[in-house]
Amino acid sequence: MFNSSHGFPVELEEGASVATLKEMVGRLQGVLPEQLRVIFAGRELRSDSTLQGCDLPEQSTVHVVLPSSTSARRSDLVLQHRLGRAVDSLTGLDLTASRLTATSTGLAVVLETKDEQRPREEPGSTGVPHTNFYVYCKSVCRSIQPGKLRVRCGACKQGTLTLSRGPSCWDDVLLPERIHGVCQSEACLGRVAEFYLKCAAHPTTDDDTSVALDLIMPNIRSVPCIACTDVTSPVLVFQCLDRHVVCLDCFHLYCVTRLNERQFVHHPDIGYSLPCAAGCPNSLIKELHHFRALGEEQYERYQRYAAEECLLQMGGVLCPAPGCGAGLLPEENRRMIHCLLNNTLGCGFVFCRDCKEGFHEGACHARSAPVSGGVLQGYVVDEEAAHQSRWEQASQETINETTRPCPKCKVPVEKSGGCMHMVCPRAQCQSEWCWICGVEWNRECMGNHWFG
Structure with a gap:
């Protein structure tokens, strides 16, 4: 793209330099190559760099611009150049450490790896490039895929903004107005960086963005899954104190099981979510697109249950x-x-x-009451029927002894052992109540007769 609202394709060899790109664009646009600046993923590319060395995959979009002629603009560029000399490529950025804090005490702490410890691709290697980001691709793949981080100007939405510094944590990427820069578009005075992610599994347009899945990351240190103990990659890292690691297959099974049991948690701010599979407190997943791991059919059921639970909460x-x-x-x-x-x-x-x-009209009758009183006149009772009715009476007595009506929906609930904390099995209810008191479960019940 050259200082315009439309782009044009340029074909170059994989080992071509940025200077070669400038020469080709200069010939097509009638400008001197040395006047051009090439911007990709928030930084200006050096002329002596190769396209491969700048991590430009096939069908990448780069922005080729002319420097501004105004003195105020030039001073901004000088300041930005001084601040942004150490800006690393977004394609190699690793934000894993921001989701694995230094206070981690569980298995996931070994995922914290400094850049110098991370295995790097050897020059000329034909292996698959290391992926630091994962996304939910909502257009073509409709599944969890490797992602690529990109940045654009928050004002003109063009990728012509060069960063004053690179993001150091996920909050820098996900929260607005955390990082600034200078937009190189001639008519734009934008200063705010806007980060977004795209699917790396197929070519994308500028508008084809994907949802960031910040809890899914590469398992670079071979941490075993908390459920199956297999070592796979990528993995999902729960944001509990221990940062428990689960493989995506076990995460899928965990979600499906909890969905079948209607045991997702409805949080007023987060939504319909799940905590760490180990039951750790304060570990609800905040980005609900992680539950896209359920697959299309199960995710539709998840959305329906979430809507029903929201309705009941209202x-x-x-x-x-x-x-x-x-x-x-x-x-x-x-x-x-x-x-x-x-x-x-x-x-x-x-x-x-x-x-x-x-x-x-009148009072509700959850179950029919046994007939009481004297012998009914004019009604002949068969002896065999009378004998069978004794079993029915015994069954009714057993039901009365072993069940209590849910205080919310009145459905009989059987207790076959365990504590006094009951959960209504009816999918539309799920009310929590006390077996002894017959009221909503509360602190008094918990303290006085949780176990009888």
Whole structure:
């Protein structure tokens, strides 16, 4: 791209120099090559460097610009040049350490590796380049793929900005206005760097961006997975104190299992997420696109469950009619709920908000009460039927002894051992309550009779 809103293709040999690129662009645009500046991934490329040495993969977009003629602009460039001499290539940047703090005490601490310890590609090597970033490609691949970090001017959105310094942590990349620079576009006075990631598995356009997955990183020190103990790469590193490592296959299994159990956690700020697989506190995954590891079909189910849980947290209800499950937001004290039939949503079922059965007047009856009183006249009871009814009565007594109605949805819940902390098994409820008190689980229950 040459000082314009449109680009043009240039074909060069892999070992060509930046000076050769300037000469070719200069001939095409009618300018002297020595006047041109070549910018790629936030830094100006030296004329004596090779394209391969600057980590330019095939079909890369570089920006070739003319220096500004204004004195104010020249002073900005001089200042930027002084500040930005040590800016490293974004293609080789490693932000792993910012997700593996020095306070780590678990296995993941060995992932912290200084640049001089990292294995490097030998000159002329034909091996696969080392990948430091992973993304969810939302356009072509629709899966987790290696990524590449790029930067552009926050004002004109062009890749003509040169950085005053490179990012040193993930916050520099993910949070706005953390790093500044100088935009080299003639008509732009932009100073703020805007970082973004692209999928490295296929050629991309300027608008084809991907979602950064900052917890997925290369397993450069061969740390075993916390679940299967296999050594694979890449891995996901939970942000718990111990920075536990899990391979992507086990992370997928962990997510599917918790999804089947409806055990994802709804957080008001983060959303529908999971903590560390080891159960560590304060370890919820904040970037929910990591759950794209579920795959397309399971991720759709994840989104549906998340929407249902959000609805329940807002005081809504789900229609209990088989095959419906529509989300409804009735008035707070309204007992009769009508699932309105509207195009493809709703079924027309009218039900009781308390017991989730068909609407009725009076108190809810979660289960039928045994008939009491004297012998009914005019009704002949068969002896065999009477004998069988004794078993039914015994079964009813067993049910009464071993179950309690969930205080929220009134569904009978059986307790077959363990503590008094109950979780309603009904997928639409999942209420936590006390077996003894029959109320929502609280600190008093926890302290007085957690185990009886």
